[in-house]
Amino acid sequence: MNSDQILVLGVVLGVFAIPAIVSAISDRRTPRVAALVLIAAGCLVIWAVSIKPTGYSITDVPKAFVRVVGGLMN
Template sequence: MNTDYLLTIGMLIGLFSIPAMLSAYADLRPPRFSMAAFILAMALMAYAYASHPGGYDAADIPNVVVSVIADIIK
């Protein structure tokens, strides 16, 4: 799988897991699933960064996400 897809999927999972963690803490529940999702997101992004030749720069990330979305729509 393309590392751009892995980075985008990891960022999307991480984005959705943060509100779930906050909700669990607010309701005094343990954030088991949301923390597991966050760890999965971090692992996906770390693997994508390590597998991509030369790594990713911070300025490249918006272009990567837009290109993945454009590739899915196309």
């Protein structure tokens, strides 16, 4: 896996974890699994930023999504 794929996976997991946390809190449950997924997503994003020599800026994230999806489609 390259850094773009790791970054995209981290962002997607983080986006999916947020509604799960809100749902668990609104049902008066503890969001254990959703919190663990959010932590894993954060770790993936940090790992992706650390292994890419130039790092990522905010404008690079959509480009990374396009590269990953384009690689999957090819």
